[in-house]
Amino acid sequence: MKMSKSETDLGKLAVGYARVSTTGQGDKGTSLEAQRRAIRTFSDHMGYRLIEVFEDAASGAHEKSFNMRPNLNHALDCMKENDAILVVYDWDRFSRYRGVPEQLKKRGISKDRVLCVKSGEDLRRASEAAVFERASFDREMISRRTKDGMAAKKRAGETFGNPDIKNVQASGVKAYSAKADRVVHEIVEHIRRGTLDDKDSCGVVAKKLNAAGLLTAHDKSWNKDRVKGPLRKARALIKAEQSSESDDIDEEGYEHEITFGMF
Numbered sequence: 001m002k003m004s005k006s007e008t009d010l011g012k013l014a015v016g017y018a019r020v021s022t023t024g025q026g027d028k029g030t031s032l033e034a035q036r037r038a039i040r041t042f043s044d045h046m047g048y049r050l051i052e053v054f055e056d057a058a059s060g061a062h063e064k065s066f067n068m069r070p071n072l073n074h075a076l077d078c079m080k081e082n083d084a085i086l087v088v089y090d091w092d093r094f095s096r097y098r099g100v101p102e103q104l105k106k107r108g109i110s111k112d113r114v115l116c117v118k119s120g121e122d123l124r125r126a127s128e129a130a131v132f133e134r135a136s137f138d139r140e141m142i143s144r145r146t147k148d149g150m151a152a153k154k155r156a157g158e159t160f161g162n163p164d165i166k167n168v169q170a171s172g173v174k175a176y177s178a179k180a181d182r183v184v185h186e187i188v189e190h191i192r193r194g195t196l197d198d199k200d201s202c203g204v205v206a207k208k209l210n211a212a213g214l215l216t217a218h219d220k221s222w223n224k225d226r227v228k229g230p231l232r233k234a235r236a237l238i239k240a241e242q243s244s245e246s247d248d249i250d251e252e253g254y255e256h257e258i259t260f261g262m263f
Helices: 023-028 030-046 070-081 100-106 123-155 165-193 202-212 224-262
Strands: 012-020 048-057 085-088 114-116
Touching: 012 030, 012 070, 030 048, 030 085, 048 070, 048 085, 070 085, 165 202, 165 224, 202 224
Parallel strands: 012 048, 012 085, 085 114
Antiparallel strands: none
């Protein structure tokens, strides 16, 4: 149905579309009548002149339903002929198929030319919002199913991961600590032999240890950053040994003096 130029000059034009799923619902008229009233009220309020409300009693749930609804196609033809917008009561009354925006695009109809009474937005905005809403819903459902599944397995006595993980971790730490200690003692021996000097910088010590074939506790070559900790510990051990030897000498001298004084 194409409007005459005098009719279209009266204002913006709109075409309505209403749908129920079954003929029984259509015959009762309640749902269709409610949709018609909502579409008319919305159009009047928005300043649109409503050309006609087209109705279908058919499913909107699958891809083929778009072309199988004759009055939907009449509504789309009418809105294109009159450069009108399409008004529907709710998006699920228009279609339940997620690919409907692409179907409209193939018909040369922009998503922002379809308005929804219930949400008060066009199909473009609704589609964008639905993408985020669906993604959020999917993430929530996956998380919920995962948690529910894990809870059920725990109730059944199942253990997650490696049950010996704590023992494995502890033994690993202990083994590394022992290896690190051996490396420090190797550095101590180099200091005792005079291979390393107290005045040597970390960079010089790293080069000497690499030349000697000694690796770090992680089996890597030395650099000035890796050598700082072990070298500090080795020098502390040497200092402690020297301090202990000095104390022994002092004690021996002190005892000798006491013995000498007793005669």
